[in-house]
Amino acid sequence: MSISLRVNLRYNGTYRPAAIGYVNSAKQVSEVVKIGHESDLGYNVVARSGGHSYIAGGLGGKNGSIVIDLYSLAILDYEVAPAIAHMGTGFKLGTIAGSLDDWGRALPHGTCAYVGWGGHISYGGYGFTTRNWGLTLDTMISAQIVLANGTIATASQDQNPDLFFAIRGAAPSFGIVTQTTVQTLPKLSSATVYQYGWNLNVAAATSALDVYQQYSLTATIPKELGIEVVLAPGDTRGTVSFMVLGAWYGAANTFNATIKPLLDKLPKPLWTTFDVGDYRNSLKNLAGGSIDTFEPNGHDTFYANCKSLITPKNAPLTAQAERAFITYLTNQGFDTDLGWFLQIGLIGDKNSAVAAVPAGETAFPHRNALFIWQLYGYTQGNKPPFPSSGFTFIGGIADSVVKSMAAGWDYGAYTNYIDDRLQDGQQLYYKQNLPRLKELKKKYDPTRVFDFPTAIKP
Structure with missing residues (x-):
């Protein structure tokens, strides 16, 4: 896997990360994030899920960022009775869609198979089933997220609800989401x-x-x-x-x-x-x-x-x-x-x-x-x-x-x-949510560990 992986060749050779961490657990993500948080050099930390960002966001959007590659965080567990799925953020949409289809289940999402799950659900997730089922992020029940100080936290309606609000639309500004739990839907018959x-x-x-x-x-x-x-x-x-x-x-x-x-x-x-x-x-x-x-x-x-x-x-x-x-x-x-x-x-x-x-x-x-x-x-x-x-x-x-x-x-x-x-x-x-997001940025990432050109600023 190339460290310069990007889908848009307009950014070819533009950004050079300080380092790329290939991780296979939330604990390893935490260890890498702590390097950025504790370093006197002021490293920023970004995640790369599918590498499909239109602006090469998975390389930090600038030189010198620490990139955490989530490719190996690709474990999918499905619970039949509540019909919920626990998914690592290293998956591609095509893999998720195929796996859920095998179980007779589905989710709303876009059409490109190579888009990474982590970015897609973090920012929205629009597709042809959206009118029927909502956005991808609307299916989220909870998420495991590594915060700026390296803490591994859970965000849901019951745990850290303010963080749960923030990560459904702006997650990369607040942490590295390592796993999501989502409510699946019955796949359509026709x-x-x-x-x-x-x-x-x-x-x-x-x-x-x-x-x-x-x-x-x-x-x-x-x-x-x-x-x-x-x-x-x-x-x-x-x-x-x-x-x-x-x-x-x-x-x-x-x-x-x-x-x-x-x-x-x-x-x-x-x-x-x-x-x-x-x-x-x-x-x-x-x-x-x-x-x-x-x-x-x-x-x-x-x-x-x-x-x-x-x-x-x-x-x-x-x-x-x-x-x-x-x-x-x-x-x-x-x-x-x-x-x-x-x-x-x-x-x-x-x-x-x-x-x-x-x-x-x-x-x-x-x-x-x-x-x-x-x-x-x-x-x-x-x-x-x-x-x-x-x-x-x-x-x-x-x-x-x-x-x-x-x-x-x-x-x-x-x-x-x-x-x-x-x-x-x-x-x-x-829009109207920006002031609240700025306040939450001050709370969860006051030193802007998770910073990139389009990130929320405190």
Whole structure:
């Protein structure tokens, strides 16, 4: 395993850790953390779970950090009667999904098999079952965590409840989570993975985006539907590729009736695909064909940014913002050398489990969200360097929306689409929970042992 492991080659050779500790127990994690806590050299300590951080956060986000590699903390115990699982934070999502499926169980999580469990559950965990089951972190019952002074603690509703609040959305700022206990759910008996595609001009794409937003706001969408819009360069300048895709976890013969209110207001699709099968088949399909994680993870050179657009339900996009956004994509999208795509996922409508959790119960604050956006630009051939004009282009996409909305628009950002270039990232990530998190940082890590570019500051 390379000490310079990173999924984003934009950071290739950027950060050099002071040391990397390969651990196989919470006790060993504690011993390494104490080095950072007690050293006169002021070492910061970070964890690396899957090495999938968009900003190479698993290397500290700067030179000279001590990295604790959690790869060997990959023990999974399942208790049948309460249907709970105890999982080390060294797992990849694909391994967890496959193992739980063997027991007839499942969890809400993202689609990429190689994402590490530790980071995913620490910051949120969004996927196509989120509307039905909530975020990954919403399944957490308790966690074992190593604190800044090396103490091994338990965080739950009953033990250290303030810490339990903090680690469900901001865990890396407060300690190294070594194990999580989660409430599993019965795996779904049927799953239909679907895609509809169009090539649309500005007027048609603007209308289609508004149709999607209105459907999300006004329709009583069954919670079994996972859905997002994906936009990419169109066939010619002035057009955009517009796709509606996702997964339906209800009975296959009821899908058409569910999606019909949306499709009835859109043009006839140029192409469609359907893959009907069981839940495990959907996991494989959405992961690109396999949930196995035996081969090394792939690499890319990109700027992924949620600038961060988490669209609130009570302040959806205006017609002006929709048109400005589509116009930017269909024009400037053809002036860049980058490849790019955008995902606009439905996370919180009338039937969403996300909204059922109060905003102050977890550090993740976006319980009033409607859409979660990811803006992704990458170099051709996935080779470095990433051009400076690429940052301008991706930032311009976000600005086309934000600057078209009223001043003070209450949008947010998602920490699993982490961006170290956000000037107001802390506020966008944590919103109304930020003051409380700052106070808890003073309590649990006053000397900032767990410090990195996007960490909570006391």
